[in-house]
Amino acid sequence: MSENAAPFETTAPTAATATVTPGALAATTAGTGAVEPCDLVTVPARQGLEAVDILRRRGVPAVGPVLHDGACDTLGFLVPPGTAAAWDLPGSACTRTSGRGLRLPELPELPEPAGDAPRPAGWLLPPGDTGPVTDPADLRRALGEAARLIEAADGCH
Secondary structure, three states: OOOOOOOOOOOOOOOOOEEOHHHHHHEOOOOOOOOOOOOEEEEEEHHHHHHHHHHHHHHOOOOOOEEEOOOOEEEEEOOOOOOHHOOOOOOEEOOOOOOOOEEOOOOOOOOOOOOOOOOOOOEEEOOOOOOOOHHHHHHHHHHHHHHHHHHHHHHHH
């Protein structure tokens, strides 16, 4: 697992954190309006961005919400609850939320490239603009393909 693979925590919030509740992260069950908690797969940002592109090009039925940390080191994909129990993809981590919501640690303020406002952690693909969650099997395939593409690109000097 990458050192930067899991910046999003699932512990109780403190005054120095922004809390995203399961309702903000979860899928709304069709027809019932019920909110379900989600697990979170975190990966290095470069691999995650490639995976998002791969999933969208394939026309995967649902690319769920995706978080990014303020330093843009990692991305977090929302996946169905229970995914963490069987997730074992090297270079990534899957965090079980157990319905507690996610605690996004307060990140240091980083200047924008132009020196403007700081970059906080936030949504790359916000809830409501995407499918409810990303299918773990589709995500695993896309992350594997992304890793191979990055390896090939880095090998071509």
